[in-house]
Every structure is written in C-alpha cells, then in structure tokens.
Amino acid sequence: MVAVDNLTVSYRQHPALHHISGQFVAGALTAVMGPNGSGKSTLLKSIMGLLKPAGGQVRTDTPRARIAYLPQMTEIDRSFPLQVRDCVLLGAWGSVGVMGGISRSLQARADAAIHTVGLAGFERRAVGSLSSGQFQRVLFARLLLQDAQLILLDEPFNAMDARTTAALLDLIHQWKAEGRTVIAVLHDDAQVHAHFDQTVLLARELVAWGPTAQVLTEPNVQRARALAEAWDDTADICHNDEVLA
Template sequence: MPISVQDLTVSYRHHPAIHHINVQFDEARAYAIFGPNGAGKSTLLKAMMGLVKADTGRVEFQQLQRQDIAYLPQQSDVDRSQPMTVFELAAMGLWYKIGFFGRVNKAQKVRVHEALQRVSMDSVAHKNIGALSNGQFQRVLFARMLVQNARFLLLDEPFNAVDAATTFALLEVLQQCLKQGKSVIAVLHDYEQVRAYFPNTVMIAREVIACGKTEQVLTDANLQAAFAALQTGHANKEWCEVPQNKLVEE
C-alpha cells in the first residue's frame, strides 16, 4: 500500500518550490528526502500531508486512511507556549479516536505512558512542555507520533537542534518502528545519518535528481547536479517543461 506522488508542483508567489515530482513510497521501508538547503524537501512533505496547496499533480494514498499517516513537523512549527503537560501533548496522537478535546480512557492512558517510556519521558509526564529542553520536547513529539500507531511516519528535520544523545535514541526508536512494519519518510540534511539509517533516498533540488538505493543516490555526481539545478532553476525559462521524473524503483 504505497504513497504515490504524481506530477506534484507547489509554488510560492509564482516561483516553484518543487516541480513535477514523481515518487513512490512503499510500506515497511525507510526513505530519506535529501538535498541542498532550499531544495523543497519540507515543502514536499507538507504537500503530501495536504498542508500546502499543489499547483499540479496529486498524492495518492493507496487504501490508506488519514489516521494511517503520522506527521512530525519541525519544532519551529509547533507552538510551545500552550499550557499543556507532556502527557497531554503525547495524548494528542489519539486525535482520530477521541478528537482534539476528548477524554482519554484507561486503556488509552496506558498507551500514552508506554509511548513516553519508549522515548524516556514518562517520568516527567506531568511537566509543562514550556519547561522542556529542545531534546526533551522532540522526544515528546516522537511519543505523540508513536501513540497514533500509524503505518507511515513522515518527519520533517526530526534531529534539527537536538543533541547527539537524543538523536541516537530517536534513530533507534525509528529502527524499532521499521521492525514493526512501518514506513519512515524523513527530511534530513545529515549525510552520515542518511547513509547509516536510511536504505532508500530521494534527492531533490526542487525536482527529483535521483531516487532509489541510498548508495546509488548519494554520489558526488548527483550532489553536484543537485546544487547546479538549484542555482540555475530560476534562470531557466524551460524549467517547468522538463520531462517528468521516473518513479522510485526498489
């Protein structure tokens, strides 16, 4: 049951952020979305979630329901000023069961505490989220995602501004999710993280530069092509008329 991105273009103020993206994400796989700064990586993820409007194309969720897809935004996109405890934030992963203002029953409380235990945050479940460090807050956002128990996990720069110990711990959590048959799709900027933990990579520079097995995608030639495409994109009048890219093939 893949997620299929077909001919997807998103523009801001008439300038394409991504254009004519075609890619398929299969179940039980780990994918990195990788590319230079300004390549449209986060835009692609937001477009997949319907958070930004597409100019062309569509995203098809093959027999998937909305609750089958969990989205972890960048920390800067999350309001930490809300008077909310660690437990309450993690419990928001139950939104599809109880809504955003419903009560959590006994079994669901156990589920939330188990998720917090997996990220080593259950001991501070009562604490206000405004008092957390960046690393602690990211752990709670991971717990919220785990509570949802979705089949596809979409993460936008999940290790940005997070310490090394937390990064390692959360990467291990994602490895556990993969072993449970979930798919992980993460926007990343760390070359070594991609090579070590993500067997599949989609490299973009507004358009798809390469996609497939990570060792075949993360090459010097593809990296040079990505930087070149980003630099010349706006100057090329034929840019949005280039042939569509091929789907990822495993």
C-alpha cells in the first residue's frame, strides 16, 4: 500500500529524514517510533504529500481521497466556533464537496460515529468547550465518517487519559478487522508491543523496520538514542546533490 524509496526530507537543507526505505504492510497496524526529533511526524507528512522530498520518493496505491490524516492536537485550532456534529461532518468533505448538501442519512452517519466514540449527547456542543480527550474522540469520529483505507495518526494518545486511550485503541483494532491500514506515531513501548503488528524505528535514518518484537529490542532502542544524539543541527549545510536534488 505504501512504499518508501530512499526518502530524504530536509528543513532548511538539514535532513529530518535521511535515505529511508521500506514498505508498510497493507491491513496492518504499524507504529512509528524514535527519540524526539527523529523524523516521525515528517514521515507521516511525507506519506500524506504535505512535504516535498529532497530525494527519493513515497509511493502509494491508495487514492488521496481514501487517505485520512490526523495531525498532532497542538497543530489544530480549536477556537473556531464549530459544533461537534459539524466537525464530524467535515469527514465527508471528500465525498460531498463544496456544493453538496448534508442529507439526513449523512447526519445519521455522523451521529452514529459520535455514539461510537462515546460522545452521544454532545452533538451540539462547541468543540472549544471539550476536554482534550473528548476532542480527540470527535476527531476519531470524523475519521469514521471519512471511511479511509489508509489512516495516518500523529501521536493520537498524547495527554489522553487511560479510558480514552483504551476506547480509541478499540476503534483502531476495529479498523484493522475491516482491512484498513493504520500508521501511527507513538511513544509508549508497552502499548506498541500490545497492539501494533509492525514498527518503524527512526533516528532520522532508519534503525529497524519489521515485526514489532524484532524491532523494539534493547540494542535497536539504544542505537536509535545514540544516533539521535549524534546528529548536529548546527553543522554546515550539506550540499551533496545526491541528497538534496
């Protein structure tokens, strides 16, 4: 479904990802892990097409309309005066479009999605009045309405309480049972071991990629930390044409 071929992504000509190659398993739950600043979010944005590679490429056989992307919550403006149901209905934007109307069946689907994430009765609440956990549930309900085949989640459980995390993990397992592919940036080793089949371990360059039990070994984790500490963001800009072309 998604293949990464010698991918390099740079910010101000300093690599955030450096010659990454691998293939995501279709229908699997894959965690993307690594130290802070290791390029995890950059990888998801590259798959989504939000960043232009400095080298290499990302190939996917999934149409853009069937790809869902949930960024980190800190990147989402919650101040816009929007009700929960309207926020969830934005998940149908790809199929309804600018001129399309909101049918009763679509509203029913939105309400069903809100019920699925445990927020029945919140349909007319302003999203700005919700807690972080409640708002994340709303965003997952929006993903349900989008009906994507490939789902990209950037730190979906960050600052979430245990109850919300468990509910959203149940939903992710439901997506897997439906044959959908989920790629998520995560930080909790135990959570990844318990729920995710595959893991990509990054430290700007690739440390390991494959079944979680084989990737999240102590030697690999130590190597990722060492590589992350070795990167020098104050070094001279690299002008290697092979990397930056």
